[in-house]
Amino acid sequence: MTDAIHHTEITWLHRWTDHLFSFRTTRPPSFRFTPGQFARLGLASDPDGAEPDIWRAYSLVSGPYDEYLEYYSIVVPDGAFTSRLCRLEVGDRVWMDQQNHGFLTLDRFPLEGDLWMLASGTGLAPFMSLLADPLAWESFDRLLLVHSVRESKELAYQDTILSLGDHPIFGEFAHRLQYQPVVTREATEHPRQRLPHLIASGELEDLLDCKLSLERSKVMLCGNPQMLQDTRSALKARGFVSARSSRPGQIATENYW
Ligand SMILES: Cc1cc2nc3c(=O)[nH]c(=O)nc-3n(C[C@H](O)[C@H](O)[C@H](O)COP(=O)(O)OP(=O)(O)OC[C@H]3O[C@@H](n4cnc5c(N)ncnc54)[C@H](O)[C@@H]3O)c2cc1C
Ligand SMILES: NC(=O)c1ccc[n+]([C@@H]2O[C@H](COP(=O)([O-])OP(=O)(O)OC[C@H]3O[C@@H](n4cnc5c(N)ncnc54)[C@H](OP(=O)(O)O)[C@@H]3O)[C@@H](O)[C@H]2O)c1
Helix, strand or coil: CCCCEEEEEEEEEEEEECCEEEEEEECCCCCCCCCCCEEEEEECCCCCCCCCCEEEEEECCCCCCCCEEEEEEECCCCCCCHHHHCCCCCCCEEEEEEEEECCCCHHHCCCCCEEEEEEEHHHHHHHHHHCCCHHHHHHCCEEEEEEEECCHHHCCCHHHHHCHHHCCCCHHHHHHEEEEEEECCCCCCCCCCCHHHHHHCCHHHHHHCCCCCCCCEEEEEEECHHHHHHHHHHHHCCCCCECECCECCCEEEEECC
16 A cells, blocks of 8 residues: 555535435545545445555545545445445545545636536535635636536535625625526426526526626536536537646536546
8 A cells, every 4th residue: 555545534424315425534634635626535345454445536525724524425326436435434434545636626727707617416526625715715706606416405515505605704705606506307496407508598697697708707517427528518619618738728627427
């Protein structure tokens, strides 16, 4: 086992539905990350000692200054990792690779204009971490968080998001944040259409009272790879391009599978 691999202990668990849960672990003192990044988590078949035999990528939900690490997880039926992870309890061990990974970070863009954060399912996770960092609040005029889920019971973190206005640090910037749920398989007060449709029709801009603009908008997408592909196509039809190290652009993405 390399020096970068450490075990952490589960300190808190919250089950949102029978297939969605969040958990916190202890934070190795030397672990540093940039909001939007992910860590690799490992599980060992022998919880008391053996090296992990399975690893998966997990976005950090917690902020860079939190003393714990928080994650938000799906339970995939018969999934090799999550069918084991979901049985763990407070006090159980999860391994982590201290190397941080990922490019869904604010350094992809000039820090100005409006930040659009478009998530499907557990793809909300990195945006919660971004919203736990003063940098995002101070840098953008508008923070537009859109969370697409199948059913309203899957709108995890809704209370946390809605209470950011009372936050001691971000509260003064709370007017910059707009949160728009999308619920695709249930009739609710929220839009029912998928994100690419909501973008192509202009409905999302109307709902948020904000224009998608090549000059102002920075768009982050996270979650289902097909959602990313289709949403990117809708944005490309409007002239948006992916941000690369060799070429500036307005789109940054993280595929979950
Ligand atoms: C960069 C990155 C960051 C990730 N961050 C997270 C995270 O924060 N939370 C999280 O739950 N997962 C995250 N994932 C997915 C995660 O790594 C695993 O795929 C997931 O835990 C399922 O593992 P599994 O072994 O049970 O199933 P796998 O064998 O890994 O996946 C089986 C199938 O389940 C579906 N699936 C996998 N992950 C998800 C998901 N998150 N939501 C819906 N369907 C899914 C896909 O159809 C996939 O083909 C991330 C993946 C990547 C690449
Ligand atoms: N959610 C459940 O009730 C449930 C229960 C048990 C297990 N699971 C398993 O969990 C996995 C995924 O569940 P999930 O609901 O978290 O993730 P998901 O299938 O990615 O759905 C999350 C959101 O993304 C939307 N979406 C999917 N493809 C899209 C696309 N191409 N463009 C735009 N939007 C798109 C969905 O809309 P649509 O609704 O239109 O697809 C939904 O609003 C599946 O393997 C499933 O079998 C889910």
